[in-house]
Structures are given as structure tokens and as C-alpha cells.
Amino acid sequence: MYVRASTRRTRDGQVVRYLQLAHNEWDPIAKASKTKVLYSFGREDQLDRDGVRRLVAALSRLLDPDEALAATAEAGLSFVESRPVGGAWLLDGLWRRLGIDTTIAAAVRGRAGDADLERVLFALTANRALHACSKLAAADWVTHDVHIPGLPAVSDDVCYRAMDRLIEIEPQLTRRVYDRVADLLNLQVDLLFFDTTSTYFELDEADELLWRDERGTVVDEGAPQAVKQAGFRAYGKSKDHRDDLPQVVIGMAVTREGIPVRCWVWPGGTTDSALIRQVKDDMREWCLARIVWVADRGFTSAENRRYLQRAGGHYILGEKLRSGSAEATAAFSRQGRYATVAGNLQVKEVKLGDLADDRFIICYNPEAAERDRSVRERLVALLTERITGSDELSVTKRAELRGVISTKPGLNRFLRVTPGGLLRVDQAAIKAEEHLDGKYLLRCSDPKLSTEDIAVGYKQLLEVERGWRDMQQIIDLRPVYHRREDRIRAHVLLCWLALLLIRIAETTTGDTWKTIRTNLDRIHLGTFHGPAGTFHQRTELNPAQKKTFTTLGLTEPPRVFDATPAA
Template identity: 70%
Template structure:
């Protein structure tokens, strides 16, 4: 298929050209090739150029970006390569809008590190968001697959490691600057801060050698009386159900809008209970307004509650319903009506006697969750009944063996009762007690001004942290971690946090999910061409969707031609 040009002499002697879209067809009868016109564009001097551009753009959407550049390259030019431009360009625009580049350069000015470190760290963050890989693979990605503005090549893995080592020391000051700039950019009202932890494991059978650490898991010198010996990658309570592998604990503070403001890493054996006190201390000097801390039931100890109330702070904490705590038992025994808050949420505030607690308690009820809880319990009871059916005929040792098997299954053992004679039965009282908890969760709050509805909805936003953990593990690929040194592991976590920050800012301002935005932006490529006059780099045409994303983020369109180098004689 080709464009055919024909001419015609007009009455006034002028020669006018006509353009047609044609292709050659074989005539099997005449045994010759004949030209067949598919479409006539009309006179050459009256050509609808805009219409042709629209046609070319529509056809180019059927091709990959690199193929588009090849197809539209003039015959005297050679197409050299094509690299993804859109994703890194957009992330870099947000990186600069948040002032991360300027902050890093200021902090680097006081060291012997080269300014190039800032560009290397941005490239590593962009790699986590766009094509997560090991640092060695990231250097190849930076050199061959992506356009990082202002980064001279090549980038070797040693340069990446040096930059990461510097990031560890700069993080306290950098984190404060990033938070302030993010709050200004997004006009954040930071009155609720959500905190939660997760764990990530390592594919190794060996834990790290124990070293002296303080109560926060930070390495200290020998002789300090407040130290304990523990490694960084070590065994602990795995939230990934991989207790057979060494792990670390990662914590994150998130605003109600889902913006991660800071991230921490601790040894894998660190218990959740004391961590929120360190988090509060680390953020004590930040320019925050009156803060209400929101955390799950793993942080609800009395020591934590009193600590969070220092300097006028408050908290919303999940309270354990199971375990027979006086607060939970008293709250659940109170009568009262639920008030509807949202489509699937009802709340009821209960008042406890002053000698028990001065905190406020709010019982939340989700009818949909109650139905799911009842269905799961019915299935568990049915499985348990099947397992103990006929066990009365077994000998005492065999029944004890069966009871031991059931005790390893938390979902079943809570419904098992053993009679004085050693027989196995369904514990009907336990079933009834669990039914009373279907779809319910209990909240404890110290703020006297928040309504019960605000307490419940505030706690429900804790799901934003859980969504952050999911994205860190599935989109940014927090795991697998290829590093072994503690500082490199901590730096890796910080890179993942910065990538998640840029992702959340993008989602907040565009109203789209990051995978959708990323896939659209990565179709914008930069091609390199060379010819008799020299070489130049030119991007593909922006699509309507790409323009909308850049507009929503307040970023200008990338220039059409990035660089041009004339040929040397």
C-alpha cells in the first residue's frame, strides 16, 4: 500500500497534483499487476492536512511506540532506539514539585558526595514505581530502557549503593522537608495520623548475627545498660505466614488521604506494642497540628495510650474483643441502639463506669461482615464436627492425639470442648459467644470532641495503611529484598516509601489507580534518529489520556525534541 501521485494540466497551463491511497493487485487472467485506488485525497494544494494527521495518529495507536517512530521516520533518517519517557517524566515532575530534588542537593552540599547522587536516587525510586528489580538490573534499566533527565550515563551498581548509604543518614532531615512540601502541595489537613506495621521475609535460612541495640532496635555501642542482643534479619511473628524465614518489621505513618508521610524499619523480632512510642517521638518536632493517632489493637497497651496523650495528643485505637478484658466485656454488655453511619457501618457509643476507664468506647457493627463471619463459623463448626465424629469409640491416647491435631488449627480449636471424661465435643457456649461478636469491632478514643461517627469513620480509614502495604508488596515489590547489610535494607525500604509517596500523590490528583496511569504514561516514548544532517531525539505524540494526566498533575507537556546534534564534517 502506498500514496500515488498523479498530475493533470489545467486550462490555464498550471500542473496540479492529485494524491491517492493505492495498492497493487495481481490480475490472474492478464497475468499483470494492476493499480487499485482505495481512497482519493484530492488536490495536492488543497490537501486536508489536519485530517491526514488524525488518520496517521489513529493508525499509530495500533502500533507499539517504537514501531510508531519507525513508521513515521523519513526515508533519509535512521531510527536508532526508543526508550520509555512518560512514566519517569511524570514522576520526576512530582519529585521536583515536592522539593525532594532541592532538599537532597542542599543536604549533599554539606558532604563530599557528588550532586549526581540525587539523580541516581530518583532513578532508583522511579524503578520501584515503574519496573521494580534488583539494583543490578535497575542499572541496566536506567541505561537502556528509560529516559532520566539530567542523569549522565553509565550508572554502576557501586554508585547506587553509595547513594543509598547517604540516604540512610539524610532521611531524618529529608523526611521532615518532604512532609512539609507534600502538605503544602496537596493542602493536607493533618489531624489524623494512621500507623501500622507489617513484616517482610528474606529467602535465607540464616538470621543475622546478634548485635547490641537499644529499645528501638538501633545499633549501639557495647556497655550501654539498656541494650539487648539481636540481629536485624531475625525470626519473629510473621504477618506473611512465613515464620520459618528471618524477617524485618516495617512501620508506616499515613494521612487520612492515604499519603505515606514516613517509614521505619526494625529488627524482625521487634514487638508492635512499643513501636508507636518511637514513631511519636520521631515526629514530635514536625510542624503538625493537633494530632489524633489511629492504630490497630496491637498498640492499645496502657503505656502507649498515656504516651500518645502527651502534649495534648489523642488516639483512636482498636480494642481486643476476645480475651476477656474488663473494658471489652463491660462495653459489650451495655444496651443501646446502633446509629447508621454509612452503607455498611452502624455505631453505638457506650459509657463505662468512671472507676474502670475515662476513655470513650464505640462499638461498630457491619451487617455484611456479620453475615460473612457467621458463614465462616458455620463452616468451621461443620469441619470440627466431622473430625470428632466417632471419636468416642477411640482410645484415650488416640483422642488425645486428635485433640493435639485440632489444637494446631486456631479456627477450629476455639470451638472444641473436652469433657471431664476426655470426650471431644462442640463448645456451644463458645459458638454463642462468637456469634455475639459477628461483624463487630470495638474502638477506644481519648478525644472528647470527636463524635462516635467520626471515631468510627476515622478508624475505618486505617484501611489506607493496609492498602499501602498491599501496593508496597505487589506494585513496588518491597519483597524480594536482595540486600544483606542492614543499612542497605533500610535504604531499600526508604526507596519503596518514596515511590509509594509519588504514586499516592498521582492517584490523589488524577483520581485514577497507579497501574492505569503507569500503563498509559509508559506508551509515551522518546526515539533517537540519525541522518545526513546529524542526530536528534523526539518523543511520540501525546494521547488525549496522557494530556489529561499531565494537566491533573499540573505538569507541562514534555518538549517535542529533546536534543539535536548537527553532523560533523
């Protein structure tokens, strides 16, 4: 298929050219190739060039980006390669808007060998968001598989050195990032959500004991408040249900808009009580205004609550429904009407009088209640099946069955053992559970927040859980390919920076990162070589790609990046 030009002479003697899209077909009868015209463009001097460009762009979308670039190469040019550029370009724009580039540059100014540190750290952050892999593979990815603005290539040694420097500048970087994010996005930090997760390591043994201060920082043996504690990768209660493997604990503070403003990493055996106190102290150093902390049931101890209220702070905490505490029991015994707030969520505040100074709010979700009922019926049916006929077993065999059921919390909750050692379904436990279907209890210390704000605020804790989910699935927090404590901390910081950029892109555009990334990955930068030299040119942008850059207020990648004359 080709463009054929033909000439004609007009009545006034002017010679004009006509353009046609044609291709040759074999005529089996004439046994010769004949030209077939597919479309006539008309006179060359009256050609609708904009229309031709739109046609070329439409046809190019049917090809892979590199094929489209090769197909549009001008005569005399050879197509060398193409690399995706759209995702990295967008992330780099957000990175610069937040001032991360200038913050890193200022922190390392005057340090020999740190000229490219900012670009390397950006490349490692972009790698987590676009193509998460080990640092060794990331170096190869930067060098051969993607276009990172300002960084044509990098080695794995340089990547590791950059991670080491990242830990040194962490305090300045996290504070600067928060200030810029709060200013640019006009964030509300009156509600700050906090939660933890853990990630494990495929190790046979935990790290050796180390001397640490009260904040968990490694210190010398004779330092003040130094205590010999577990190594960084240590055994603890695993949220991945891998208590058999060493782990580290990771905490994250998120705003109500879902923006992660800071993260922490602790040794694997650190308790929740110690975690939230350090987080409270660290955020206080930022001199923020009034903050209401929102945290899950793991942080409800009296000591934690007192600590969060220091310096005028307040909290919204989930209460354990089955804890048997006097407050929880009294709250569910109070009568009152529910009021419907956001969606189908129903809430009511109960007064406990002298029993507690806090406010207690019972939340009820009808859809969750139906799910709870369905799950309980399934568990009871399974338990009934397990213990049917157990009366005929010997005492020893029945005890063995009892032991097996005790390892399954869902079934064990509804099991009752009679004084004679017989196994029965506990109808009283079932009735008690029915009373809790679809409900959860909140404790709040702020007397000014409305009941709706308390309930909706706690519901938004799901944003933190979503952050953990994306950490695991999109950014690939695990596996962690590092053994040194500082490198593990740096790895988590890179994951946090990647998640921060992703969340800003998502909240601004309203699209998921998967959709944004897939669309932008189709923007490629092609390398062409010819007699005059080498130059780089990107593919045409489609309307969705243009809209993404416009919505984020970022400039589009230039059509031609650079040109290198032939020697």
C-alpha cells in the same frame, strides 16, 4: 501502500498536484501489477493536514510504540531504538514538585562524587514504581530499557553508593517531603494512621547481636543506654506467617487521604510497644498540630495509651473483642440503639462510667456479620466432620486428634473437651461468637470527636493496609537483595518514596497506578539517525495520556528531546 501524486493543468494554465493513497495489486489475467486507488486526498495545496495528522495518530495506535515511531520516520533517517518515557517523566515531575531534587542536592552540596546522586536516587525510586527489580538489574534497566531524564546510564556500584548516602540524609529528606506534601495537597494531619508489617529473609541464621540505644540505633559498647540486642535481621512474630525465618519490622504513618508521610524500619524482634513510642517521639519533633493517632489492636496496651496522650495527643484504637478485658465485656453488655453513618456502618457509643476514662464505640457492619456467620458455619461443619466417630477411638488416638485440632485456631475455638476426654462442638462458644458477628470495638481518648468521626477514622486504617499490599505487589518490597542494615533501610526508604509518588498520582487523578502506568508506558522515545546527526522524538500522546498530565498539572514530554549533529 503509498501516496501517489498526479499533476493536472487547469484552464488558466496552472499546474496542480493531486494526492491519492494507493497500492499495487497483481492482475492474474493480465499477468501484471496494477495500481488501485484507496482514497483521494484532493489537491495538495488544499490538503487537510490536521486531518492527515489525526489519521496517522489513529493508525499509530494500532502499532507498538517502537513500530509507530519507525513507520513515521522521514526519508533518509534510520530508526535505532525506542524506550518508554511516559512513566518516568510523570514521576520526575512529581519528584521535582515535592522538592525532593533540591533537598537532596542541598544535602550533598560540596561533596565530591555526588553530582549525580539525586538523579540516581530518582532512577532507583522510579524503578520500584515502574519495573521493580534488584539494584544490579535496575542499573541495567536505566542504561538500556528506559529513558530517565538527566541520567543516560548508571552502574550498580553508583546505585549502592547512592543508597549509602540516602541513609545519611534521611532526617532532612523525610521532614522536607512531609512539609511539601502537606502544603501542596493541603493534607489534614489531625488523624494519623499507623500500622506495622514485617518482611522476611531467606536465611538460615539471624544476624549477630549488636549494641543499640533505646531507639534501636547501632552504637558503641560504652555509649549511654547501650544495650546488647538482636541483630537487624532477627526472629520475631512474622505477619507473613514465617516465624522460622529472620525478619525486619516496618512501620508506616499515613494521612486520612492515604498519603504515606513517613516510614520506619526496626530489628525483627522489636515489640509494638517500643515501636509506637519512637514513632510518637519522631513525629513530635516535627512540631505538628493536634494529632489523633489511629492504630490497630496491637497497640492498645495501657502504657502505649498513656504515651500517646503526652503533650495533648489523643488516639483511636481497636480493642480485642475476645480479650476478656473488663472494658470489652462491659461495653458489649450495655444496651443502646445503633445509628447509621457512612455507607452501611452502624455505630453506638456506650458509657462505662468509673470503669474507664476512655470512650467506647461499638461498630456493626451487616455485610461483615453475614461473612462472619458463613465462615463460622463452615468451620463448625469441618470440626463436626473431624470429631465424628472420635468417641470410638482410643484415649491415645483421641488425644492425638485433639492435638491436631489445637494447631488450627479456627477449629479449636469451637472445640470443647468433656471431663471424660470426649470431643464435642462447643455450643456456648458458637453463641458467644454470634453476639460478635460484624462488630468491632473502638477506644477513643478524644472527648470532642463525634462518634461518626471516630468510626470512619478507624475504618480509614484500611489505607495503611492498602499501602502494605501495594508495597508487596506493586513496588515489590520483597525479596530484599541486601544483607547490610543500612542498605536494607535504604531499600525501604526507596519503596516509601515510590509509594508516596504513586499515591499522589492516584489521589489526584482518581485512577489506579496500574491504569496510569500501563497508559504512560505506551509513550516511547525513539532514537533516529541520519546524515545530519541523531535526534530523539516521542510518540504522539493520546487523549487519556494528555488528561493525566493535565490533571496532575505537569508539562507533557516535549515532542523532540534533543538533537546531536553529526561529527
